[in-house]
Amino acid sequence: MSYELIGISVLWLFLYGYIIVASVDFGAGFFAFYAKVTKREHVVNKLISRYLSPVWEVTNVFLVFFIVGIVGFFPDTAYYYGSALLVPASFALVLIAIRGSFYAFENYGSKQSNVYMFLYGATGLLIPAALSVAFTLSEGGFISEANGVVSLDHWKLFTSGLNWSIVALAIVSILFISASFLTYYASRANDQPALQLVRKWALFWATPTIIMALTTMIALSQNNERHYNNMLDLWWIFGLSVAFFLLSLALLYMGKNYGLAFIAVMLQFFFAFFGYGMAQYPYLLDPYIHIASSVTNESMAIALIAAFIGGLLMLVPSLILLMRLFLFDADYAKGKK
Amino acid sequence: MEFDTVMVSRLITAMTLIFHIVFATLGVGVPLFISLAELIGIKKKDNHYILLAKRWSRGFVITVAIGVVTGTAIALQLSLVWPNFMQLAGNVIALPLFMEVFAFFFEAIFLGIYLYTWDRFKGKYTHWLISLPVVFGAGISAVFITTVNSFMNSPDGFTMDNGEFAAVNPIEAMLNPSAPTRIAHVLGGSYLTVAAILATIAAIALLRKKGAASYHKKALKMTVASIFIFSVLTAIAGDLSAKYLAEHQPEKLAAAEWHFETEENADLVLFGWLNEENEVVGEIRLPGFLSFLAHGNFASEVTGLEATPEDERPPLWVHYMFDLMVSIGMFLIGISLLYLLLSKFKRWNVHKNWMLWLLAISGPLAMLAVEFGWVYAEVGRQPWILRGYMTVDEAATSSPYIVHMFFMFLLLYIVLGTLFAITLRKLFKDNPAEVELEKHYPELREGETK
Numbered sequence A: 001m002s003y004e005l006i007g008i009s010v011l012w013l014f015l016y017g018y019i020i021v022a023s024v025d026f027g028a029g030f031f032a033f034y035a036k037v038t039k040r041e042h043v044v045n046k047l048i049s050r051y052l053s054p055v056w057e058v059t060n061v062f063l064v065f066f067i068v069g070i071v072g073f074f075p076d077t078a079y080y081y082g083s084a085l086l087v088p089a090s091f092a093l094v095l096i097a098i099r100g101s102f103y104a105f106e107n108y109g110s111k112q113s114n115v116y117m118f119l120y121g122a123t124g125l126l127i128p129a130a131l132s133v134a135f136t137l138s139e140g141g142f143i144s145e146a147n148g149v150v151s152l153d154h155w156k157l158f159t160s161g162l163n164w165s166i167v168a169l170a171i172v173s174i175l176f177i178s179a180s181f182l183t184y185y186a187s188r189a190n191d192q193p194a195l196q197l198v199r200k201w202a203l204f205w206a207t208p209t210i211i212m213a214l215t216t217m218i219a220l221s222q223n224n225e226r227h228y229n230n231m232l233d234l235w236w237i238f239g240l241s242v243a244f245f246l247l248s249l250a251l252l253y254m255g256k257n258y259g260l261a262f263i264a265v266m267l268q269f270f271f272a273f274f275g276y277g278m279a280q281y282p283y284l285l286d287p288y289i290h291i292a293s294s295v296t297n298e299s300m301a302i303a304l305i306a307a308f309i310g311g312l313l314m315l316v317p318s319l320i321l322l323m324r325l326f327l328f329d330a331d332y333a334k335g336k337k
Numbered sequence B: 001m002e003f004d005t006v007m008v009s010r011l012i013t014a015m016t017l018i019f020h021i022v023f024a025t026l027g028v029g030v031p032l033f034i035s036l037a038e039l040i041g042i043k044k045k046d047n048h049y050i051l052l053a054k055r056w057s058r059g060f061v062i063t064v065a066i067g068v069v070t071g072t073a074i075a076l077q078l079s080l081v082w083p084n085f086m087q088l089a090g091n092v093i094a095l096p097l098f099m100e101v102f103a104f105f106f107e108a109i110f111l112g113i114y115l116y117t118w119d120r121f122k123g124k125y126t127h128w129l130i131s132l133p134v135v136f137g138a139g140i141s142a143v144f145i146t147t148v149n150s151f152m153n154s155p156d157g158f159t160m161d162n163g164e165f166a167a168v169n170p171i172e173a174m175l176n177p178s179a180p181t182r183i184a185h186v187l188g189g190s191y192l193t194v195a196a197i198l199a200t201i202a203a204i205a206l207l208r209k210k211g212a213a214s215y216h217k218k219a220l221k222m223t224v225a226s227i228f229i230f231s232v233l234t235a236i237a238g239d240l241s242a243k244y245l246a247e248h249q250p251e252k253l254a255a256a257e258w259h260f261e262t263e264e265n266a267d268l269v270l271f272g273w274l275n276e277e278n279e280v281v282g283e284i285r286l287p288g289f290l291s292f293l294a295h296g297n298f299a300s301e302v303t304g305l306e307a308t309p310e311d312e313r314p315p316l317w318v319h320y321m322f323d324l325m326v327s328i329g330m331f332l333i334g335i336s337l338l339y340l341l342l343s344k345f346k347r348w349n350v351h352k353n354w355m356l357w358l359l360a361i362s363g364p365l366a367m368l369a370v371e372f373g374w375v376y377a378e379v380g381r382q383p384w385i386l387r388g389y390m391t392v393d394e395a396a397t398s399s400p401y402i403v404h405m406f407f408m409f410l411l412l413y414i415v416l417g418t419l420f421a422i423t424l425r426k427l428f429k430d431n432p433a434e435v436e437l438e439k440h441y442p443e444l445r446e447g448e449t450k
């Protein structure tokens, strides 16, 4: 395998990891707010804050890891995306800051005010919306370079059907992933009223997820034919994704094996995400950043891969410890510890 | 001054970093003192220290949150605001940035575990052991990030080939000439600053005479002793930094010292100002001391600013930044030494009001020294972003929207700063030490009168 292929695979894996853990977090924010508005916060919000409080920082590091990693492996991405994304990424940063401080100020400070709950719920949807713009840009046609100046056509982006369907897909996916995780967590905690509520949410958000996925495919076919045709060639990967989706839906519907149901959801997104990425290969930004010509020099690539392996050897045991203490410790989940 | 995109880019970076560094410094140092307090508490079987560790870590959670969100802002802004710099330098400095994220990861995981497991383990030392990876992770991330900044000042570990870096050696780039002294100085300064901030908290509590006096006195003793140790170490490291500058970046030292002409037995200039003819007036002169600072020898020759082409000279106002930082460093050594000496005399009460007031201002002063030090280091590098290779003008983004972003972030930091202060106040005001002591450790009540 070439260095650029190892690099992009690792980074894609981390981005996938971020999408799963962040979805749980973002969606939970929305659900917490929704439950408060519909006066059901006593049913679920305890559950939500118990899981989220210890892990939100870890979630954030996933994002930083991906960004630092992609700029390290492919320095050209700093030039093109850095120049073009100033506005949307700055918005995302401000939203992330508001959200991050929510935990500090509300959970440790005082009682939960309505304003902050609203911000918490709203940022949960707006951050993924702002970040997912990067996927739209990678399809090409929005960023152009002339006389050494990279610019982004903001109006074209704002009126692009592809962009809005990607944004909508991001939001509904988050709600689906989050609800199915909370269903699993509620079943671990053996909290029946919460379980029934979040299970209903999971079933509800399944349909829009699949509809938006198809809509995005159609919009993509009009924007980047190469990418779309590659995706059709990889039909079997997307087939697997759909199969796992159906499995999770069936389990949720029958109301058993919630752990397996959540794993199926994870696999559904795993295959869809990797199929999407493989079809975009070899471009990181169509047509400016070709993966092979933008990769960093050999010694840096080797150093980064070595650091990555070393880092994983440290991290995996610690992550397992974290999960055993909080996620899989049934007494903790139940609120006894 | 012109407010073009370059200027605004510099301002937005300076603003974010100046805000971040407050929380970064706390983030590096506080875990060490939490860990120390818990260890002393276990060893001495003294619940006062355990409560110290608990209360410090509760406040710490809030500072970490802001450190994380502002740090995330920097990580992205480096690419958003300086895309050309990252495209070029990314080829050489990606490694420490990448490893820094791992260190954060590691630290974040164990911090989460530490905070939520105070009473979950059976062994006495198990919970304390969890603090060690946090201390280590915080320190090592400071080391990595500092190597990046050192690289910008003394680039190393590559050759230049047609405007692109070739023969890159990432390890050599990390171990560039300014890295060792700078790492020592940054780490020392962080521990020093945090010791001083914690001393400030204890001193103010004693000044207000609300109770729990022996609890606060223990905190004060521990933190002031640490101020002394770390202020001496920081001063030594700072002196070594100056010797590095004299050798590798003479223009920065010359600008800070208003040392215009190369000469032997050079004087150290303290404060003062420049008149119309660019002559120094109203200064304090320490004869020969600049030569000593630069080379450890009063007779040695120190390169003056004239040796640097005019358009590559840093602004002269960094002089004040340097002087203020050094003065604060000296003040901290002095005050902590005085406290330690006076506390040796049994009959003398060290907790006199004037002493407590001087200790109460040391925390804010130390934090200011960190700010002054960084502004000196960064502005003294001008006009370069990568000394000798790329200037700030060449590195900045060309997007005109940078101005809007500046005001957006300014607003964000104002809001964050305000909420931070309000939350901390509430957290400790609603639950002061004396109340918490009474609630959790009523057996410690006697001896309170001391």
Ligand code: HDD
Residues within 6 Å of the ligand: A057, A060, A061, A064, B020, B023, B024, B025, B026, B027, B028, B063, B064, B067, B068, B069, B070, B071, B072, B073, B074, B075, B078, B104, B105, B107, B108, B138, B141, B142, B145, B146, B186, B190
């Ligand atoms: C003296 C040490 C120091 C310095 C010079 C900097 N930082 Fe920092 N930074 C820290 C010390 C630190 C820290 C104390 O370690 C923080 C605060 C809270 C935390 O978890 O780590 C942190 C947080 C922090 C985070 C958040 C990590 C997370 O999500 O958990 C990022 C991405 C950065 N920093 C990145 C930077 C960059 C790119 C810098 C340079 C321009 C920088 N920091 C300067």
Ligand code: HEM
Residues within 6 Å of the ligand: B010, B011, B013, B014, B017, B018, B019, B021, B082, B145, B146, B148, B149, B150, B152, B371, B374, B375, B378, B379, B381, B382, B384, B385, B392
């Ligand atoms: C250690 C990693 C750091 C990196 C990689 C870094 C990077 C940069 C960059 C890219 C700039 C803009 C170019 C320039 O104007 O010189 C800058 C400027 C600046 N940085 Fe740093 N910096 C670091 C640490 C810090 C810290 C911790 C501070 C403390 C507050 C700081 C303070 C400043 C200031 C004040 C400026 C603006 C200088 C000016 O007016 O031009 N820097 N830095």
Ligand code: HEM
Residues within 6 Å of the ligand: B153, B178, B181, B182, B185, B186, B189, B190, B192, B193, B234, B235, B237, B238, B239, B241, B242, B245, B252, B325, B326, B328, B329, B330, B366, B367, B369, B370, B371, B372, B373, B374, B376, B377, B378, B380
């Ligand atoms: C007491 C004597 C001190 C001396 C002689 C001294 C010396 C120096 C020098 C020469 C630099 C510039 C290094 C460079 O740009 O390459 C520097 C930077 C700096 N100083 Fe100090 N300093 C002292 C005290 C302090 C104190 C008390 C603090 C904070 C608590 C502090 C914090 C910093 C920081 C954060 C920097 C920027 C980081 C760096 O570039 O190394 N210094 N100092």
